[in-house]
Amino acid sequence: MKKIFVYCCVIIAAFTSCKEIDLEITPEDYFASGSFWKSNDQVAGAMLGLHSQLRSQQQNLWSLGELRAGTLRDGTSFTGTASLNSAGIITQDIRESAPGISGWAGLYGTIFQVNNFIYQVEKADYLTDAQKGYYLGQAYGLRAFYYFYLFRTYGRVPLVTEPQAAVNTPTSADQAYKARTDTEKETFDFIKSEIDKSEKSFSGNYETKNQKAQWSLAATKMLKTEVYLWSAKVNIDGQSPKNTNSDLQLAKAAVEEVIPKYNLVNNFAEQFKSASMPTMKGNAEMIFVIRYLNGESTSFFNNFIYAASDDITGYMDDNGQVIPKDPLQTGSTGLIRYEYKMDLYRLYEKKDNRANATFLNFNKGNTSAVVFRKFLGTLIDGVRNYSDDYPIYRAAEAYLLLAEIKNKLGADPTAEIMAVRNRAYGGQAPLFNNGSFEANEIAIFYERTKEFVSEGKRWFDLRRMQDGNGLPLLFRKNLNLVGVLDNNDAQKHKILWPIDLQTLTEDPQLNDQQNPGYKGT
Secondary structure, eight states, X not given: OOOEEEEOOOSOTTTOOOOEEEEOSSOTTTTSOTTSSOSHHHHHHHHHHHHHHHHHTHHHXXXXXXXXXXXXXXXXXTTSSOBOSOHHHHTTOOBTTBOSSOSGGGOHHHHHHHHXXXXXXXTOTTSOHHHHHHHXXXXXHHHXXXXXXXXXXXXXXXXXXXXXXXXXXXXXXXXXXXXXXXXXXHHHHHHXXXXXXXXXXXXXXXXXXXXXXXXXXXXXXXXXXXXXXXXXXXXXXXXXXXXXXXXXXXXXXXXXXXXXXXXXXXXXXXXXXXXXXXXXXXXXXEEEEEOOBTXXXXXXXXXXXXXXXXXXXXXXXXXXOBOOSSTTOOTTOOXXXXXXXXXXXXXXXXXXXXXXXXXXXXXXXXXXXXXXXXXXXXXXXXXXXXXXXXXXXXXXXXXXXXXXXXXXXXXXXXXXXXXXXXXXXXXXXXXXXXXXXXXXXXXXXXXXXXXXXXXXXXXXXXXXXXXXXXXXXXXXXXXXXXXXXXXXXXXXXGGSOXXXXXXXXXXXXXXXXXXXXXXXX
16 A cells, blocks of 8 residues: 655654654555445544544644743743753744754644545445535534644645545655645635635534534634634735735624624633533533543643652742642642743732632742643542643633724724623623724733633734734734744744754655745754
C-alpha cells in the first residue's frame, strides 16, 4: 500500500524532538477493508474516532492559541524547582531554524482522516439522507475548524481535500505533496465554503451528541462567527478587509442564532468541574467540548501544578491567610512546567470571582505567584486525575463575540458585556459605560482575557482585535499584557509562524515558500 509522508507536530522544541512518520491514509483494517463503511454504526464509530483524534490535538491547539499571548512566564517556576517550558515561543523567539512547532502543526494527519470520512459518507447508499447530512455537517465543520487554525498560524497552506492514497494513489514521492495556495484569500475562501457546506448539510438540525463532545450545527455557527469576524477585521494578503459590514452581519446572524439555545452557568468555577462534578459534563454553557474521562484519557494540565514535594510553607493567599501544605492536593503531579504571570491575576478586581476560580495566589516576602487551577480534575484514590472537559466554544464566548461585532458595527455592546460580567461578580458587576470604538474594544479584550484563561483564545484575540487606528492589539505597547510584538521589520512578520526547515527541505512543493521575514533566520 502506498503511503503519504507527513510530519508529526513538535509542540515544544525544548522537550519534544521532531520525527517523520509514515502516515497510512488507508490502513487495511479500517479504511480500505471490505468489511468497513457498511453500516450506520460503523460510521458513528468512525465519527467518534475523529473526535478522539481532535482530543489528541488539544495541547497542540492550546499551544497555537496561548503560548505567544503574553500571559505566560519563562525561566524558573516560583518554587525554584523546575524550568518552565516553551521559553522561545513565549518570548517570541520564533525563527526558521527554531520555530517551536513544526510539520504544519501536525494537523494534516487529522485532516486526512476527515477527508476519508467525507469521501466514504458522501458515497454511502446505506445511510438515510438525514444520517448522511448530519455526519457531513460534522465532518465539514471539523475540516473548516482545522484549516482555520492552519490559516491563522501560517497564512497560505496546502488545501488537501481528498484521501489521496485511498482515491488517487501517488506514483512518486513528489505527487504525495501539495503546494500552498497562491494567496491567503484562496485558503480563507475554502474555509468559508466548508462552513457553508456544513450548515447546509445539517439542514437546521441542532441536535447535540455525546454531551456536547461531538461537533454540531451550533459549533459550526460559532466557527462561522469567528471566521467572518476575522475577515471583517484582519488584513488578508496585506489588504484591508473589503466587505466589513456584510461579513459582520453574517457573523452577527450566526451567533445570535446560537445564544438563545445556551445559558451561562450561575457559578463560573463549577462549569469546568466536569471531573469532580460529573453532572457538569455537557452543562448548559458548553457548546462544544473536548471530552476527557477517567480511565480513558487525561489532559496535560498537570503541567501547571507544583510538585507534591515542593516546599510551599510560609506562603499566604490574596487575603493574607496562610496557605496550608499542598492546598491543591497535587497527588502524583510532576514538575510545574507552565506558569502564568502575576500581572494577569492583577487584572481582576477583588470582587471578580473568576480570579480565585482560575488561580491560587501565593505570596511570601518579595515573591508573588499564581498557580493555574481551572482544569484541576479530581482526586481518585489519592491520585489527581486531569479529566475535566476542555471547552472549545461556550456561551460566554458567544456573548463576547456578539459584543465585539456590535462594537465594530457602531452599536452598543453593553448588554453582552454585562451578561458575562454579572456572572463573574455574582450579579453585582460594575456597570460598563459605552464609549469609543477603541475603549469598547479594549474592554471586551480584557473581559475575554479574564474569562478564557488557558482556553487557547488570547493569541488570536491579539491578532484580530484592534485599536482606534485599526492596528492589531499585539502591537499596542502602552497597555498591560498586550503589545507582544514590535511593529517593525524585526518582528512584525512574526504575526505568522515560520515553516520549519525540515518540512521546507523535504517537501519539493515548498521551494522558496517560506513566510516573509523568516528566510535565513
